[in-house]
Amino acid sequence: MKDWRANKLMPGAIIPKGGTAREYKTGGWRSATPKWDEEKCKQCLICWISCPEGAVLVKDGKVRGIDMDYCKGCGICVAECPFEVIEMVGG
Amino acid sequence: MKIKDLTEKKERLTSGHRLCAGCGAPIVVRQILMGTDKPVVVGCSTGCLEVSTTIYPSTAWDTPYIHSAFENVGATISGVEAAYQSLKRQGKLDKEIKFVAFGGDGGTYDIGFQSLSGAMERGHDMVYVCYDNEAYMNTGIQRSSSTPRGAWTTTSQVGKAEPGKKQNRKNLTACIAAHDIPYVAQSSPSSWKDLVKKSTKAFDIKGPAFLNVIAPCPRGWRHPSDQALRIAKLAVETCFWPLYEVEDGEWKLNYKPKEKKPLAEWLKTQGRFKHLFKPENEHIIEELQAKVDKDWERLLKLCGEA
């Protein structure tokens, strides 16, 4: 189903592959942007487990940044960070 | 359980879904799906989660998923599970697969109550998760039987004659516990460890399991978009939403606040309760506090903590 597209109809409107929502970038919804301070980060990963979007980028068990393609700017990561290493900035 | 290990798991609810910024539901779903490494088939009742995750041709589910209607995710996923049991028994399938149904409180407490009850009674090997945002949010914030007394919704309006919802909420977790199924629990995404652990238990136990999980809604509860988990946590700290489990009929309290916070602290975080702080409505806050106190005492007794 690699080349499947919306106008190639499956019976029953079945979507024949998983996770196609990744193609839809929700970052454009953002009206404020979280700024993460890598140096101060204690790598507790609370932001990652709290993010409604799964937009906190983690590699090898460490936060590497926030995926602005998907971050909607809700600010939950800022509110939940126990060490105040994320802050919201405008735009 | 280490949070670092959880990051190794595949995200089965992907980014790109269209739930509102700051919605509690996808946090709940992500944490639930971290509870098992086995393949999972997801069922969803009609509602915010369903509509926002599967806007054709995009699906945020990187795992098999089915939605059929509003009032029937219990029955729908039990059909999937029955097919699995049959095909496995006949040797046509050999994988171990898990089944989970997600419903909002409208789809679970109200219109889907019968279908849920039937599925639990029949003993399907499945997990049912209610993401409880205490009103019909998808249709625009109408009261459900999960809406707390006193809350403003668009069908429990506040005015000169009426102070918001007049009835107390249904204790659904206890209703399902009364089904005498292997596992029932109440949890909150503000306590990720509690939630993921309960999810793992629910998936691992043979037979039906039910999880009721508080899922704040910034639009419906009238709170800022960054506050969902703060408010969920306060619901736990005020004992409005206690964390407990009922395993094989044994009630167990999973968290006892060192100091039980006044309910008003939780109420004042949300615009839906704003009118309760007017002098003429203050008695409602007192009555709500009395109800929480009574329910908490009863729970402590059930859990052998009193």
Added chain:
Amino acid sequence: MKNISKKRVVATTGNGAVAEAMKQINPDVLVAYPITPQTAIVQDFSQFVADGAVDSEYVTVESEHSSMSACIGASAAGARVMTATSSQGLALMHEMLYIAAGSRLPIIMPNVNRALSAPINIHCDHSDSMGARDTGWIQLYSENAQEAYDNTIQAVRIAENKKVLLPVMVNLDGFIISHGIEKAEFIEDRKVKSFVGERKPFLPLLDVDNPVTYGPFDGLGGYFMEHKKNQADAMERARDVILEAAEDFAKISGRKYGFFEEYLLDDAEIAIVTLNSSAGTTKHVINELRAEGLPVGLLKLRVFRPFPAKELAEALKHLKAVAVLDRALSSGFVGPLFSEVQTALFNLETRPKVINFIYGLGGRDYTLHEARKAFEELMTVAKTGKIKKTLGYLGLKEVEVLV
């Protein structure tokens, strides 16, 4: 005794015949909920499960809404799934009927026709299945136990054909057929097994390595209309598939099926069009009237959806007058079958006069007397070329209506 036929000729109720077909089909999942007059089907099946005679997972749901919901889940999972219902049960699952068809799930469901309340009445009419006309289900009708059995078996092949992938409802008349005992011939198990084959599901949920999404939201910017057109096209393709299945079925049973049965229709001048068990009574009266020299005939419709309009028009076009019998009402207009038949005939250059009789509501008897009355009225229409009344009732009692 070597060449003894394996066919079993039995005395059976309609429900018993349907249950036997289900046993031979041996579906992966059987979803059960009791409702009169269907209940005996799921009761029999429970015994098959208890006896270990089937491999089916037997799911006893708490309502018909859940029964169709569970069928949808099981069918999407990849299983072959069946259930059975009647009347209020069909009405309760109405919403889910659309979803089963719209999701293109080949569910098989015998529906034992029974009147819809109010007043509550447990006996036969077709208001239940007629109410489900536009749900997207293929609808087959059965005159007797034999046809109910045969239709149930053929339904599997029709539903699961990859050109179709639509649910099929097999209708039989409540009590008259479901509970009446008559002669029927059962095909041997292995022949049924090979006729229905194994289901090869399309994009099943349980193929967990290839995750698919069933039941997405498809709104304004999407392809809703195209998906519905796609579904309607499948229903069109079902026409050929129904005939192919019938042809193959004749090979194992010796019994021939098409879209409808014509009884002494070729040389008839007037005829009745009807569904299900009333055809038997009508045939008897036709025999009597033929003996009196009257050119009467019958068209018994088997396939109501897809509606065989072209073939039906061809079969009826030479007639002077046709009476369509409806065992259902559409308050405010004519009976539902009448609407379809008249539409089918409308564009013919010359067409018969068509009248409509409502009969048999709530199990009211359709006797030789009623059939004769219908033919008598037809004879007048044929003779005069004039229709006095389009819609009439058969078998109404004389009553005084107070308000």
